[in-house]
Amino acid sequence: MSQPVLRVQDLAVNFRSHTGGLFRRQERVLRAVNGISFELHPGETLGIVGESGSGKSTLARAILGLISPNRGRVMWKGENLTELDEEELRQKRKEIQIVFQDPVASLNPRMTAGDIISEPLWTFYPNMARLQVEERTRGMMKVVGLLPNQINRYPHEFSGGQCQRIGIARALVLNPQLVICDEPVSALDVSIQAQIITLLKDLQKKLGLALLFVAHDLSVVKHISDRVMVMYMGCAMEVSQRDVLYRRPLHPYTSALMKSVPIPDPKLAAAARQDSWLTGDMPSPYNPPKGCIFHTRCPYKVKRCEADVPALRRMEQGDWVACHRAEDLDLSI
Amino acid sequence: MALLEVRDLRVQFETPDGVVQAVNGIDFDVHAGETLAVVGESGAGKSQLVMAIMGLLAENGSATGKAEFEGRDLMQMSAKELNRIRGRQIAMIFQDPMTSLNPFLTIEKQMTEVVMHHQGLRKDEARAHAVEMLRAVRIPDPEERVKQYPHEYSGGMRQRVMIAMGLLCEPDLLIADEPSTALDVTVQAQITQLVGELRDKSNMSVILITHDLAVVAEICDRIIVMYAGEMVETGTVEDIFYRPRHPYTQGLLASVPRLDRLSDDDLHAIPGNPPNLLDLPTGCRFRDRCEKAAEVCRQVPPLQVLDDGCMSRCFIDMKSGEILSVADVPSPDDAGDDPVMEGRE
Numbered sequence: 001m002s003q004p005v006l007r008v009q010d011l012a013v014n015f016r017s018h019t020g021g022l023f024r025r026q027e028r029v030l031r032a033v034n035g036i037s038f039e040l041h042p043g044e045t046l047g048i049v050g051e052s053g054s055g056k057s058t059l060a061r062a063i064l065g066l067i068s069p070n071r072g073r074v075m076w077k078g079e080n081l082t083e084l085d086e087e088e089l090r091q092k093r094k095e096i097q098i099v100f101q102d103p104v105a106s107l108n109p110r111m112t113a114g115d116i117i118s119e120p121l122w123t124f125y126p127n128m129a130r131l132q133v134e135e136r137t138r139g140m141m142k143v144v145g146l147l148p149n150q151i152n153r154y155p156h157e158f159s160g161g162q163c164q165r166i167g168i169a170r171a172l173v174l175n176p177q178l179v180i181c182d183e184p185v186s187a188l189d190v191s192i193q194a195q196i197i198t199l200l201k202d203l204q205k206k207l208g209l210a211l212l213f214v215a216h217d218l219s220v221v222k223h224i225s226d227r228v229m230v231m232y233m234g235c236a237m238e239v240s241q242r243d244v245l246y247r248r249p250l251h252p253y254t255s256a257l258m259k260s261v262p263i264p265d266p267k268l269a270a271a272a273r274q275d276s277w278l279t280g281d282m283p284s285p286y287n288p289p290k291g292c293i294f295h296t297r298c299p300y301k302v303k304r305c306e307a308d309v310p311a312l313r314r315m316e317q318g319d320w321v322a323c324h325r326a327e328d329l330d331l332s333i
Numbered sequence: 334m335a336l337l338e339v340r341d342l343r344v345q346f347e348t349p350d351g352v353v354q355a356v357n358g359i360d361f362d363v364h365a366g367e368t369l370a371v372v373g374e375s376g377a378g379k380s381q382l383v384m385a386i387m388g389l390l391a392e393n394g395s396a397t398g399k400a401e402f403e404g405r406d407l408m409q410m411s412a413k414e415l416n417r418i419r420g421r422q423i424a425m426i427f428q429d430p431m432t433s434l435n436p437f438l439t440i441e442k443q444m445t446e447v448v449m450h451h452q453g454l455r456k457d458e459a460r461a462h463a464v465e466m467l468r469a470v471r472i473p474d475p476e477e478r479v480k481q482y483p484h485e486y487s488g489g490m491r492q493r494v495m496i497a498m499g500l501l502c503e504p505d506l507l508i509a510d511e512p513s514t515a516l517d518v519t520v521q522a523q524i525t526q527l528v529g530e531l532r533d534k535s536n537m538s539v540i541l542i543t544h545d546l547a548v549v550a551e552i553c554d555r556i557i558v559m560y561a562g563e564m565v566e567t568g569t570v571e572d573i574f575y576r577p578r579h580p581y582t583q584g585l586l587a588s589v590p591r592l593d594r595l596s597d598d599d600l601h602a603i604p605g606n607p608p609n610l611l612d613l614p615t616g617c618r619f620r621d622r623c624e625k626a627a628e629v630c631r632q633v634p635p636l637q638v639l640d641d642g643c644m645s646r647c648f649i650d651m652k653s654g655e656i657l658s659v660a661d662v663p664s665p666d667d668a669g670d671d672p673v674m675e676g677r678e
Contacts, residue, residue, distance in 0.1 A: 051517045051519055051520075052487075052488060052517050053487070159375070159376070159606040159607055160375060161606055162606055189374040189375055189544045189607075190544055190545045190546075190547075190585070190588050190589055190590075191374055191544070191584060191585055191588040191602060191603040192374070192602060192603070192606070193588070193590070193602065194588055194590070194600045194601055194602035195602040195604070197600065198600060198602065216517050216518060217518045217590075218592060219518075219590035219591065219592050220590060222590065222592065223590075223600045246592065256519070257518070257519065258592050260518050260519040260521070260522050261518055261547075261590075261591075261592045261593075262518070262521065262522060262545070262547035262548050262550065262589075263547060263550065263591065263593050264546050264547040264550055264574065264586055264589040264591070265550060265574055266550045266551055266570050266571070266574055268593060269547075269550040269551040270551055272593070273522070273526065273551065276522065278519055282487070333592070333593075
């Protein structure tokens with residue numbers, strides 16, 4: 001197999017805040033990302049799934065260098081991004097781009113589609129000829145399924161799905177090798193989501209991109225991922241090949257996430273509800289549970305789960321899971 | 334008699350680019366204890382439909398038609414009369430729980446305000462009632478949490494607070510506009526189930542607005558599917574999920590990503606984008622995204638009505654599945670008996 005382009009090693013991001021007012025000031029530490037490691041190969045997609053507060057967006061931002069991590073390394077083609085200075089890191093952004101969650105809010109309403117898509121070109125190649133920039137912009141619009149004659153329109157003249165296409169064109173215009181998609185479809189209508197997922201999948205194939213695809217819903221990443229990482233409170237609970245994960249998840253939390261996906265069938269939905277058990281909210285991240293971080297919501301917990309932290313360990317077929325009981329649980333769908 | 338009877342409701346907005354017809358003649362009834370889902374993509378007019386009923390349209394918007402609640406037309410009421418009904422008999426839950434709560438006031442303050450105003454309760458009574466409602470929506474430790482501010486609640490808990498606030502005055506009708514869209518999928522199910530349970534307990538009626546059919550599968554009785562300001566199909570939950578007739582409804586159903594099936598070939602989108610209401614296609618509004626569109630679809634499609642109340646606005650015959658020709662479609666004046674056809678305008 002080829003060399004991984006991205007190798008994340010033991011990455012951790014803490015946020016500090018304080019409580020107690022001026023005189024009884026107490027510092028609190030929130031471990032948003034707590035020792036995440038993974039590799040990503042060229043042309044591969046890793047889906048990262050978890051509830052809000054699981055640290056998935058923070059992880060994405062830390063990889064991009066938008067947040068500096070407290071620990072760990074982000075190796076990009078052999079170079080540690082966390083050690084680069086601002087200008088060196090900026091140059092790397094030609095190779096690593098991001099597509100944001102809210103397609104409308106992430107576009108400047110006062111810039112035309114053409115301006116938005118070509119802005120990265122002006123930033124990184126200020127000497128590029130105007131004609132060439134325009135040609136590349138129009139070409140990019142065609143690639144993402146927009147009409148080149150829409151180049152002078154403003155974001156409000158586009159629908160949500162089209163705005164996300166603009167966001168994707170902007171991310172791809174520099175020919176990056178890695179694109180991080182932070183919940184790129186969660187703000188879109190269900191009827192449009194599959195369009196964007198299919199577009200990203202096709203572009204990936206055509207351009208050989210590596211993709212990190214962040215979502216809160218396992219059903220969204222199913223079609224585009226080669227592997228899926230499930231996160232909970234800053235920790236990786238499972239990293240599995242797609243076909244393993246969707247047929248026989250290894251971690252109870254993965255199984256719970258799968259069961260919470262609504263089914264468009266009244267009878268099956270009623271039956272599925274009988275079967276789902278994930279209740280309550282995540283515990284406070286300032287005061288995470290001891291032992292397995294998921295034990296407070298897990299129906300399969302045993303004594304050991306309350307005391308020992310399960311390591312993320314490799315199973316026979318090469319999938320990773322952080323659960324003491326992974327061998328004796330059968331969570332097949 | 335229906336609790337809410339809406340007839341020929343139209344909503345329009347004056348915009349710099351022209352008049353936008355956001356809702357174009359909608360009829361429906363909501364009966365006591367019934368849950369109605371209104372489904373459609375962004376821009377279908379589903380939110381504006383209920384905003385018009387609640388008298389909450391933006392300044393450039395205006396509405397015509399009838400919306401009779403317990404026999405009184407909400408559209409003709411003064412703001413003062415409406416205020417006596419809103420919050421007390423009809424409550425509304427908005428989409429975004431992050432922005433619908435006042436960040437400067439405690440949950441207690443925001444909740445007691447409603448009942449003190451509408452029901453004239455004393456402060457301590459109001460507080461006890463608020464705590465009780467928070468318990469009903471399963472906020473843990475409600476006596477303590479009621480003193481907190483919205484930012485101390487998680488997204489799912491804030492939406493539960495919104496539901497609790499909506500239910501404070503025991504309304505006859507609860508309108509929920511995408512109550513779970515901004516939430517995690519794990520919490521979505523909890524919120525919709527909660528709405529269903531509370532409905533069963535109190536026999537209130539619910540109007541649920543959503544773009545995702547899967548979310549309402551389990552808890553609604555009837556469904557209205559809207560597209561570009563029009564109702565394109567309506568029927569019972571079984572009709573819509575197991576016998577969808579309109580290609581748009583079929584498209585909405587197919588586009589829900591599913592994990593309960595292992596096949597790989599289930600990633601479907603409706604092609605294209607919702608139309609610009611200022612530049613609608615002639616004839617059927619859905620035709621340029623419709624896989625079954627035929628030449629006849631350039632004409633305005635008929636609204637077919639079956640005996641059981643199912644309706645579809647399409648040239649595809651609801652019974653045979655064949656494409657009707659224009660000649661088959663009677664004009665509204667000589668509407669046949671079975672199936673009944675109605676023209677659009």
